[in-house]
Amino acid sequence: MLKDSLTKYKRIVLLTDGYSTPFLAKTAISLLRYRGDDIAAVLDKEHAGQTAQQLLGYGESIPVVDSLDQIDADALFIGIAPPGGKLPAQWKPIVMEALRLGMDVVSGLHDFLCNDESFVVAAHERGAKLIDVRRNNENETAKAVDFRRECLRIHAVGNDCSLGKMVTTLEIQKGLQERGCDAGFAATGQTGIMICGSGIPIDCVVSDFVNGATERLVLAHQDHDYLLIEGQGSISHPAYSAVTAGLLHGCAPDGLIFCYESGRENVKGFDHRVIPEMERIYSAYEIMSNLRHPCKIIGMAANTRHLTEEAALAEMQEMESRFGVPVCDVYRFGCDKLVDAAIQLRAEIVD
Amino acid sequence: MLKDSLTKYKRIVLLTDGYSTPFLAKTAISLLRYRGDDIAAVLDKEHAGQTAQQLLGYGESIPVVDSLDQIDADALFIGIAPPGGKLPAQWKPIVMEALRLGMDVVSGLHDFLCNDESFVVAAHERGAKLIDVRRNNENETAKAVDFRRECLRIHAVGNDCSLGKMVTTLEIQKGLQERGCDAGFAATGQTGIMICGSGIPIDCVVSDFVNGATERLVLAHQDHDYLLIEGQGSISHPAYSAVTAGLLHGCAPDGLIFCYESGRENVKGFDHRVIPEMERIYSAYEIMSNLRHPCKIIGMAANTRHLTEEAALAEMQEMESRFGVPVCDVYRFGCDKLVDAAIQLRAEIVD
Structure with missing residues (x-):
């Protein structure tokens, strides 16, 4: 189970650069819908200057930006869930930049960030964290317990x-x-x-x-x-x-x-x-x-x-x-x- | 999918040492039942001298032995499937001995042999193989194909x-x-x-x-x-x-x-x-x-x-x-x- 609560991040940048469609960017859209107060910006170069509301239909006046250094953020969240679950190659420099700025990077992709040595090294140098949400080491079978009846x-x-x-x-x-x-x-x-x-x-x-x-x-x-x-x-x-x-x-x-x-x-x-x-x-x-x-x-x-x-x-x-x-x-x-x-x-x- | 067919082994030693009960040794028992011709011996020190039939109820005159060097074998198969799936600590020297003799070692345990560095080194030195049957890298979803109707x-x-x-x-x-x-x-x-x-x-x-x-x-x-x-x-x-x-x-x-x-x-x-x-x-x-x-x-x-x-x-x-x-x-x-x-x-x- 993921122990480190991701709700501690309060100035999140959602990365959807080049993938800001309702189907691909559904992670970003759900975060705008349910954690709008914790979102500082959406990063999509081509649409910088718009609002999240205009680009993705949620998030009201949250700005769409074209780079990370314009904003004071605590984490970069990968905002897409593409079939196959791979990190787009052109995003690698953006993730590196976030780590260089000391931001934690949170990903739900099948391809784990922590399997990329350059990310691991960059994160280590700046004390930033790589959080692969899909990574787990669940290794125990069910005990078939009775749960609390009042729940x-x-x-x-x-x-x-x-x-x-x-x-x-x-x-x-x-x-x-x-x-x-x-x-x-x-x-x-x-x-x-x-x-x-x-x-x-x-x-x-x-x-x-x-x-x-x-x-x-x-x-x-x-x-x-x-x-x-x-x-x-x-x-x-x-x-x-x-x-x-x-x-x-x-x-x-x-x-x-x-x-x-x-x-x-x-x-x-x-x-x-x-x-x-x-x-x-x-x-x-x-x-x-x-x-x-x-x-x-x-x-x-x-x-x-x-x-x-x-x-x-x-x-x-x-x-x-x-x-x-x-x-x-x-x-x-x-x-x-x-x-x-x-x-x-x-x-x-x-x- | 395991590609290297395990049917190539024709002189197998089944390791059940200290665990030769019907519940624990069910892997060995099934191999005696269905691959009796390929089994050279069962290794259980305490019961050496008996036959497999006497010890496990299958295998007729296949001998139970107390060490590997008495027999000309091509592989050691871990013959138990214990709850938890760990290799008994006292079996480690037996596995090492098999590898030193150049035998491949086949295991269905949850704990993979290939995660033990000393096994990996010993296998490498003698050109023996460690085969963890449970290890897999299946990573594709189903396509929901139509199978061949004649099958x-x-x-x-x-x-x-x-x-x-x-x-x-x-x-x-x-x-x-x-x-x-x-x-x-x-x-x-x-x-x-x-x-x-x-x-x-x-x-x-x-x-x-x-x-x-x-x-x-x-x-x-x-x-x-x-x-x-x-x-x-x-x-x-x-x-x-x-x-x-x-x-x-x-x-x-x-x-x-x-x-x-x-x-x-x-x-x-x-x-x-x-x-x-x-x-x-x-x-x-x-x-x-x-x-x-x-x-x-x-x-x-x-x-x-x-x-x-x-x-x-x-x-x-x-x-x-x-x-x-x-x-x-x-x-x-x-x-x-x-x-x-x-x-x-x-x-x-x-x-």
């Missing part, structure tokens, strides 16, 4: 990757906190870890230890009344179902939020693979989770970005009658009904 | 660990071969790899790549008419379900053999966890596998070692009527019905 565990799952599971959990956490509830967030992916400061990059853990790493993550956070556990992949995903199944059993949730994107028919990045019918995946989650711990789906999070507002509202209504649970688009219309469902579930189980 | 994929699954999944697949392979069918075996664990010479130690693969590694393993073996894919863990296992789910989707089986042990009520090594009802796990496998590829359970393998022969036969009959599929104890009564079921499934799907 209601809510886990976001879905029928595919990249459709809003992290945002759904963060929004429900915020919604619960706004109602005065004590709600924690357990991050399982690089962006979630950069946002909340700690967590386990579960897709990089050796398979024998995935359930165990997740169990330890919950044990470290079960002092909360509610714990929102970030989801990954999908139980139906041809490539990532190992990660999803291990997470599901490792965190032994009481309730699940089922996330999907309206209109998505094929597995993202696998155009030759149709996503199975939603009822089948929905049922698979309930069956699989109950093998470990009593659990039910308490709501759905629809990502309706490709629909008009009218169509989105109609679809949500249709899904509510189809599945018999509340459905929200947490981006567009908030997550009130999902917060209600979590509070109701806790009342049923704990109180 | 019927049969995968062994179960409701717990250590109840005979590997033996079941090896026996069905043998049974198919005895009927003149072309049947291959894809090993996913250290013992299976030592027996058939190659494979992927799937529980040591990073979770993001488990489905992909399994897919590549099948691609490498799909020239057979039948491919028996070794199973690991259980979809219901609180600690290992990530491994099992990734295997299940990675190999996209056409048929499953459901393995269980009569009378086992609790998860092995987790006395506080009851194994869920068999119908639920059975159904979970069919639901999960069908999310990837059309699949059904075509038979069950009962491990009835704790029952009398009469009780075993009665239980198998009862299970057949309960689940509607053929049930065999492949150790005690052979696997004819499971071989029939595989041949019938191939006739339905392929022919």
Whole structure:
């Protein structure tokens, strides 16, 4: 588990230079959305002079800059999550410059910064730190413990990757906190870890230890009344179902939020693979989770970005009658009904 | 994937010194069972002079010896799979002696031989090899390919660990071969790899790549008419379900053999966890596998070692009527019905 909390950084520069599109820069966008107060600037040479809001749709007046020496920053965060996870070659001088300025550099890439000798030497010379969020040495299997009963565990799952599971959990956490509830967030992916400061990059853990790493993550956070556990992949995903199944059993949730994107028919990045019918995946989650711990789906999070507002509202209504649970688009219309469902579930189980 | 085939060794010494019990020495026992002709000796000082048959129940007249220099051997295989996976400290001199004699040393332990500098130096000096079966650098996600339709994929699954999944697949392979069918075996664990010479130690693969590694393993073996894919863990296992789910989707089986042990009520090594009802796990496998590829359970393998022969036969009959599929104890009564079921499934799907 990443021990050094990344929330200590309060003057962060987000590096998205040349990659400032919504798909590639999703790490930067999520950090602007959830840690806007800690972001000093976005570095993208071509768009210097704009605001983060103009460039990436979040971050209001946070400036876009073309070099590091204009700003007083404490860390450089790699702001992209490209397929393949490599550091763009033209970014190497930027990382070196940050280290020379004594800034820590935080990366969620598959390619670890600390495997680059020149980075290691430069960091050492200036006392700067290289933090590879995906690096881990989780090496213990799960013990199948009973978690604290008073901690209601809510886990976001879905029928595919990249459709809003992290945002759904963060929004429900915020919604619960706004109602005065004590709600924690357990991050399982690089962006979630950069946002909340700690967590386990579960897709990089050796398979024998995935359930165990997740169990330890919950044990470290079960002092909360509610714990929102970030989801990954999908139980139906041809490539990532190992990660999803291990997470599901490792965190032994009481309730699940089922996330999907309206209109998505094929597995993202696998155009030759149709996503199975939603009822089948929905049922698979309930069956699989109950093998470990009593659990039910308490709501759905629809990502309706490709629909008009009218169509989105109609679809949500249709899904509510189809599945018999509340459905929200947490981006567009908030997550009130999902917060209600979590509070109701806790009342049923704990109180 | 382990490229260097371990089947080239024809004069193997199995090291079980001080650990020659059925539970700890299961790697040695399986090698005696399936590669008896390639085993030159078993090394256990205290029991030197006995036969392998006397000491471990397999291997007939293969001698148990107290030192390596009595025998002309080409490799030393670590014959145990202890919980924790460490090399016993008192074995270090034995491994060093093997390397000094120029023997290759093959290990399935979690603790890699090649991380011990003195072993590396000794091996280098004599041109001997250290082969850590569990070491892998699988680092690609699954592509969700369509496998060759003419290759019927049969995968062994179960409701717990250590109840005979590997033996079941090896026996069905043998049974198919005895009927003149072309049947291959894809090993996913250290013992299976030592027996058939190659494979992927799937529980040591990073979770993001488990489905992909399994897919590549099948691609490498799909020239057979039948491919028996070794199973690991259980979809219901609180600690290992990530491994099992990734295997299940990675190999996209056409048929499953459901393995269980009569009378086992609790998860092995987790006395506080009851194994869920068999119908639920059975159904979970069919639901999960069908999310990837059309699949059904075509038979069950009962491990009835704790029952009398009469009780075993009665239980198998009862299970057949309960689940509607053929049930065999492949150790005690052979696997004819499971071989029939595989041949019938191939006739339905392929022919």
